[in-house]
Amino acid sequence: QKEVEQNSGPLSVPEGAIASLNCTYSDRGSQSFFWYRQYSGKSPELIMFIYSNGDKEDGRFTAQLNKASQYVSLLIRDSQPSDSATYLCAVKRDNAGNMLTFGGGTRLMVKP
Amino acid sequence: GAGVSQSPSNKVTEKGKDVELRCDPISGHTALYWYRQSLGQGLEFLIYFQGNSAPDKSGLPSDRFSAERTGGSVSTLTIQRTQQEDSAVYLCASSLGGGGRVETQYFGPGTRLLVL
Numbered sequence: 054q055k056e057v058e059q060n061s062g063p064l065s066v067p068e069g070a071i072a073s074l075n076c077t078y079s080d081r082g083s084q085s086f087f088w089y090r091q092y093s094g095k096s097p098e099l100i101m102f103i104y105s106n107g108d109k110e111d112g113r114f115t116a117q118l119n120k121a122s123q124y125v126s127l128l129i130r131d132s133q134p135s136d137s138a139t140y141l142c143a144v145k146r147d148n149a150g151n152m153l154t155f156g157g158g159t160r161l162m163v164k165p
Numbered sequence: 166g167a168g169v170s171q172s173p174s175n176k177v178t179e180k181g182k183d184v185e186l187r188c189d190p191i192s193g194h195t196a197l198y199w200y201r202q203s204l205g206q207g208l209e210f211l212i213y214f215q216g217n218s219a220p221d222k223s224g225l226p227s228d229r230f231s232a233e234r235t236g237g238s239v240s241t242l243t244i245q246r247t248q249q250e251d252s253a254v255y256l257c258a259s260s261l262g263g264g265g266r267v268e269t270q271y272f273g274p275g276t277r278l279l280v281l
Contacts, residue, residue, distance in 0.1 A: 085266045096256055096272040097208070104266045141208065143270075150215060151196045151260055151268045157207035 056080060057144050059156035068165050072129040076142030076156055079123070085145040086118060086125040087153065092138045100127070100140075132163040167191075169273035171257050177279045178247055186242040186276045188257030195262030197240050198270060199232060203253045211255075214240060215262055247280045254278070 058077050066072045076086075085104040089097035103109045103116040103125065115128040129136055139160045143153040170189045178184050190197050199211040210224040214234045225231070229247075234240040244251055254277050258270040 085268070087269070096275050098272070099269055102267055102269065145266070145268060150213070150221070151262055151264060152198070152210070152213050152221070153268075153270055154210075155200075155208040 057156035062160040082147030087143040171273040190259030194259035
């Protein structure tokens with residue numbers, strides 16, 4: 054079992070819809086969770102992080118964390134074609150210093 | 166000032182040659198990370214430097230790979246006797262290194278390595 058798992062996709066949604074991206078992790082000692090966006094040919098850029106159970110909203114983005122079920126999700130409201138990218142979930146584990154463990158990423162395609 | 170910088174941006178080399186990739190982290194960041202990303206794949210962790218501590222080399226795929234960080238700042242990743250399977254994008258990231266819950270890593274633009 055991979056430490057951080059994501060569906061590779063592609064996840065295709067129409068413009069204006071809500072895109073839901075999911076990530077599960079295996080280490081219950083994980084502290085913090087990060088969502089990065091990576092456009093094709095570019096390096097990852099941080100969208101948002103979450104470390105408390107529940108929802109955290111930032112503009113059109115909402116991160117949801119459920120530690121009991123060991124999953125974290127990212128919702129993108131009013132999806133735009135410019136949101137088309139690969140979304141990487143990363144986990145900071147309790148005993149791994151500052152290191153992050155990345156999932157394989159989910160490719161999102163928003164169709165006009 | 167700016168973000169993480171890496172050089173060269175692109176490198177084409179012949180099989181068997183050695184290559185050096187450079188990373189200049191954000192000023193004041195004590196933690197530095199190297200990752201490798203093959204086409205269409207996720208990030209593969211290679212090595213992690215934290216301040217003056219011994220680096221975590223657990224992700225290096227073979228003894229042909231090594232890295233150093235001089236003066237706690239610039240880092241060089243060296244690949245000896247390159248193989249075609251080494252072709253990938255090599256990404257460097259840095260973070261403050263304070264160890265808090267929100268230890269955000271900031272990525273450089275990457276070096277695209279092609280081994281012919």
